[in-house]
Structures are given as C-alpha cells and as structure tokens.
Amino acid sequence: MGAPSGFAYEMHGEDVVISHHGRRATVLRGERAAEFLAEVDRGDPQLLMARVTGNYRRGNERMARQHPRNQ
Known part of the structure; x- marks a missing residue:
C-alpha cells in the first residue's frame, strides 16, 4: 500500500x-x-488527512476478510 497523497487543507x-x-x-x-x-x-x-476523511483503508480489506477473527 502506498503512502496517501493528493490531500490539501484550507482555513475558512x-x-x-x-x-x-x-x-x-x-x-x-x-x-x-x-x-x-x-x-x-x-x-x-x-x-492525518487520509485518516480524518476515512480515505486510508485501501488495499488491506481483502486480507482482513481472511483473518480468523472475521471468520
């Protein structure tokens, strides 16, 4: 999984x-x-911005589905 990128923030x-x-x-x-x-x-x-927006769960979902805890 690559590092998150493309995020920016502005104050309003x-x-x-x-x-x-x-x-x-x-x-x-x-x-x-x-x-x-x-x-x-x-x-x-x-x-941090990826976590706040919820856009950080990429690539590990399939592996988590196979974990014994999730069976």
Whole structure:
C-alpha cells in the first residue's frame, strides 16, 4: 500500500476544509478543527488527512476478510 497523497487543507474562518485531488472531502469545525491543526504539524499531514476523511483503508480489506477473527 502506498503512502496517501493528493490531500490539501484550507482555513475558512474557524473551519478547516480538507480536499482530495481538488474535491472537497470533509469540513472540520470547532474542537475537531483545533485538534487537527495541532496534529498536522507533528506528523505526516497526508496520513492525518487520509485518516480524518476515512480515505486510508485501501488495499488491506481483502486480507482482513481472511483473518480468523472475521471468520
């Protein structure tokens, strides 16, 4: 699985708008927006934005289906 890419974020007032390849993926408001801004400088911003938008589960679904816990 490759590293996530193509994410960007913009501030609109107190809201954070996250887009993926130019298309709006999600909007964070209030406390969640403040947490996101604090976390974005600490780690990989692309991975963080992928997690926030839910666009990070790519490639491992088939393997998870075969796990004994999921049988």
